[in-house]
Each structure stands twice: as structure tokens, then as C-alpha cells.
Amino acid sequence: MTAEEYAVDVPASKPAEASVPLHPLVAERWSPRALDAVASVSDQQFTALFEAARWAPSWGNTQPARFVAGRRGEATFDRIHGTLSRGNKGWTSNAAVLAIGVALMVNEDGEPMPYGEYGLALATQNLVLQAVAEGLYAHQMAGFDRDAARAEFEIPAEYEPVIAIAVGGLGTLDGMPERLREKELRPRTRKPLSDLVFAGTWGKPLF
Numbered sequence: 001m002t003a004e005e006y007a008v009d010v011p012a013s014k015p016a017e018a019s020v021p022l023h024p025l026v027a028e029r030w031s032p033r034a035l036d037a038v039a040s041v042s043d044q045q046f047t048a049l050f051e052a053a054r055w056a057p058s059w060g061n062t063q064p065a066r067f068v069a070g071r072r073g074e075a076t077f078d079r080i081h082g083t084l085s086r087g088n089k090g091w092t093s094n095a096a097v098l099a100i101g102v103a104l105m106v107n108e109d110g111e112p113m114p115y116g117e118y119g120l121a122l123a124t125q126n127l128v129l130q131a132v133a134e135g136l137y138a139h140q141m142a143g144f145d146r147d148a149a150r151a152e153f154e155i156p157a158e159y160e161p162v163i164a165i166a167v168g169g170l171g172t173l174d175g176m177p178e179r180l181r182e183k184e185l186r187p188r189t190r191k192p193l194s195d196l197v198f199a200g201t202w203g204k205p206l207f
């Protein structure tokens with residue numbers, strides 16, 4: 001089926017339904033797979049993604065987040081793409097940027113780095129929100145081969161590749177497999193706030 005036959009296309013936004021207004025960067029962020037094969041990011045936008053990541057907070061300002069990144073058309077992009085799972089390989093070829101987020105797991109004394117992955121996650125969310133601010137879309141992926149990434153980019157033993165990230169412009173449903181089209185159109189859902197935030201005793205909803 002073509003997008004016309006569906007009479008709907010991928011929505012530009014799938015805003016979070018919240019009980020109070022949220023900042024648009026938070027409310028509008030979502031993780032599309034329909035990316036635009038011709039959209040690109042400017043040098044400034046590309047740099048801004050990683051500057052935003054650089055300015056994330058971290059335990060004791062240890063700054064454990066590292067990234068390997070490339071833009072479509074560059075060798076690094078293709079090498080990252082080669083490490084992605086089969087499910088993620090298809091739609092990510094249209095990304096403008098592919099990156100792998102890597103966490104420093106060992107400190108200078110050879111001991112486990114406290115909050116290493118946590119620091120990478122904070123840096124990655126900064127990157128994602130900066131992408132939204134740039135009018136771009138970002139989609140994180142656990143579906144990649146960590147060992148392949150380590151070998152491909154000679155990532156040292158004290159670092160752990162944790163997450164792959166696709167950034168790009170929004171595309172259309174045209175040419176997408178049925179399984180992915182359905183996911184693109186599915187509403188975004190979350191557990192209710194009453195399941196998540198407690199006061200007094202565990203499980204007693206605050207809101």
C-alpha cells in the first residue's frame with residue numbers, strides 16, 4: 001500500500017498527553033523510524049548535538065560519555081550502520097547522522113566508574129533534546145552489536161558501547177514495511193503518573 005492509500009502519513013509530532021503543560025522540547029520529542037533520505041544536518045547542527053551532550057551533568061563531573069558519529073555519505077556512518085541489528089538497519093539508512101554512545105566504565109585507578117552509564121544516558125538525552133530544538137528527530141537504539149562496534153572503532157576495554165542513535169529529518173511512510181508503518185502511526189503511551197510517583201508509603205500516589 002502507498003501512503004496515499006492509507007490517507008495518512010507519519011505525523012510531524014505525537015505530543016505527550018500530560019495533565020499539565022510541558023515544555024515543547026519534552027512534549028514534542030518522539031522516536032520516528034520514517035526518516036527523510038535527503039535531509040541533512042548543517043555543520044553547526046551536527047556540532048550542537050555533541051556540544052549539548054558535552055554539557056550534561058555527571059557524577060563528580062567525571063564526564064563519562066563518548067560518541068562515535070558520522071553523517072550520511074561518510075565512511076563512519078556506513079561503519080556504524082554495519083553494526084546495527086537487522087531490524088534497525090532498514091530504516092536508519094535514511095538518517096542524516098548515526099552515532100554510537102560509549103560510556104567510560106573504569107576510573108583512573110582501574111576501579112568501576114560510578115554512574116558511567118547514567119552519565120552517558122544524561123549526555124544522550126541532552127543530544128536528543130538539542131536535536132528536537134534544531135527541528136530534527138532522534139531515535140535511540142539498543143539494537144546494535146556492541147562487540148562489532150568495539151572492533152570496528154577500536155574502542156578500548158575501559159569503555160562500553162551502550163547505545164546507537166539516529167538523527168534526521170522526518171520522512172514519509174512510503175516504502176516502509178507494514179510492521180513499521182503501524183508503529184509509526186501508533187499513539188505514544190505512558191503509565192499513569194499515579195503508578196510512578198509516591199509519597200508517604202511506597203505505592204501511594206503523590207499525584
Ligand SMILES: Cc1cc2nc3c(=O)[nH]c(=O)nc-3n(C[C@H](O)[C@H](O)[C@H](O)COP(=O)(O)O)c2cc1C
Binds near residue numbers: 029031032139141143
Ligand atoms: C535504551 C533504548 C533503547 C532503544 N532501542 C531501540 C531499538 O533498538 N530500536 C528501535 O526502533 N527503537 C528503540 N528505542 C526507542 C524506544 O522504543 C522508544 O523510545 C519508546 O518506544 C518510546 O517511544 P518515544 O521515544 O516515541 O516516546 C530505544 C530507546 C531507548 C531509550
